[in-house]
Amino acid sequence: MHKILIIIPTYNEIENIASIINAVLEISSQYHILIVDDNSPDGTAAVVKAIKGEYGSRLDIIEREGKLGLGTAYIRGFQYALEQDYEFIMEMDADFSHNPKSIDAIYKACQGDGVGMAVGSRYVKGGGFVNWSKYRLFLSYGASIYTRLITGMTVKDATAGFVMYKREALQKMDLSKIEFIGYAFQIEMKYYCHSLGYIIAEVPITFVDRELGTSKMNSSIIKEAVWGVIKMRFRDYSS
Numbered sequence: 001m002h003k004i005l006i007i008i009p010t011y012n013e014i015e016n017i018a019s020i021i022n023a024v025l026e027i028s029s030q031y032h033i034l035i036v037d038d039n040s041p042d043g044t045a046a047v048v049k050a051i052k053g054e055y056g057s058r059l060d061i062i063e064r065e066g067k068l069g070l071g072t073a074y075i076r077g078f079q080y081a082l083e084q085d086y087e088f089i090m091e092m093d094a095d096f097s098h099n100p101k102s103i104d105a106i107y108k109a110c111q112g113d114g115v116g117m118a119v120g121s122r123y124v125k126g127g128g129f130v131n132w133s134k135y136r137l138f139l140s141y142g143a144s145i146y147t148r149l150i151t152g153m154t155v156k157d158a159t160a161g162f163v164m165y166k167r168e169a170l171q172k173m174d175l176s177k178i179e180f181i182g183y184a185f186q187i188e189m190k191y192y193c194h195s196l197g198y199i200i201a202e203v204p205i206t207f208v209d210r211e212l213g214t215s216k217m218n219s220s221i222i223k224e225a226v227w228g229v230i231k232m233r234f235r236d237y238s239s
Contacts, residue, residue, distance in 0.1 A: 004107065005086040007034050007077035011067055013094040014042040018051055023100045024092075025055055031103070034080055035061040036073040069181030071188075078170050090164040098162040102205045106164050109201040116169030116198025117190065119155060120162030126204030127157070136209075143226075147187050150229045155200045158187050162205060169198055177237065184228030195237035 006024055010017060017035070024031055033055075037045040048061045062076060074091055081089040088110055092098050102120055110118035121127050123144060129137060140159055147158035163186075173192055180188050190200060 001030055002087045003032070003085060004030050004088045004090065005032050005034055005077075005081045005084070006090040006092050006103070007036060007074060007081070008092050008094050009070055009073035009077070010035055010037045010040055010044045010094050012040045012042045012044060014040070014044045014047055016094050016096060017044050017047050020094050020096060020100070021048070021051065021055075021059060023096075024103070025058055027100060027103060029058075032058045032086070033060070034077050035059075036064065036077050037061060038064050038067045038073065069185075071178060071181035071185030074185070074189075075175050075178060078165075078175060082167065082170060087167045088164055089167065089170060091161055093161060097208055099205065099208065102162070102203070105203045106162070106205075109203045110164040110166060112199070112201055114199045115201045116166055116193045116196065118164045118201040118203060119157055119160045119190070120205035121155075121157035121160055121202035122205060122207050123156040124202045124204050128204075128206050129209075130206060131209035143183075143187075146226075147229050150233050151187075151191050151194070153191060153194050153200070155190055155194070156202060158190055159183065161186050162207075163189075165193075169193055169196065172196055177235075179232070180228050184232075187229060188232050191232055192237045 008020065021033055024033055035048050037048070045061060045063050052059050052061070062080065078089060088107060090103065098120065106118045106120050109115065122129060123141065144156060144158045147153065178185065178188055193200060
């Protein structure tokens, strides 16, 4: 039985955090969760610590000093996962936009020969959206097309944040090379995996916009992605 860590970064997710933890850990005893909380002023970390006793070693939390960005939260989680000998490592949002019921399918795809990363994809057959505005759909789909054109990757959902890595793929990455901390972080990790010669598998998911809490999307994150894709295209990730 594989050791699987699901990393959930949080900032002001008090409405969702207990429910997402319970939903994930009820699926399988294989699944463990690491919360990386950026000093949420709403008390998210306190809720996690209050329920930690119910799950023991299957639930842990890292509390950081401030809002340091999505990318650095995941990198801290990756470091933890490698130190603790987890074999598969997943990124997942706290707000139920990523359906916990899709974890099993993504995990299965990640076990394939030559696969370094499996992506919960909105843009393959069977994938889609619920409650997304036309504007957000335009931004997301446009970003994925733009990324494929610039980088040469074939992955259809380049900006997806519901992904799982094999341990060996993360071990081959020099995480200090990861430059971006916002929207472009997801693209950069896929491009790095692609540059190392791994297959990126895609699994159809339905992405549901959050019902509780506030979206973290803003114009600076989009700007980072637009310019970041061009910049990363000319960086060497292969060595």
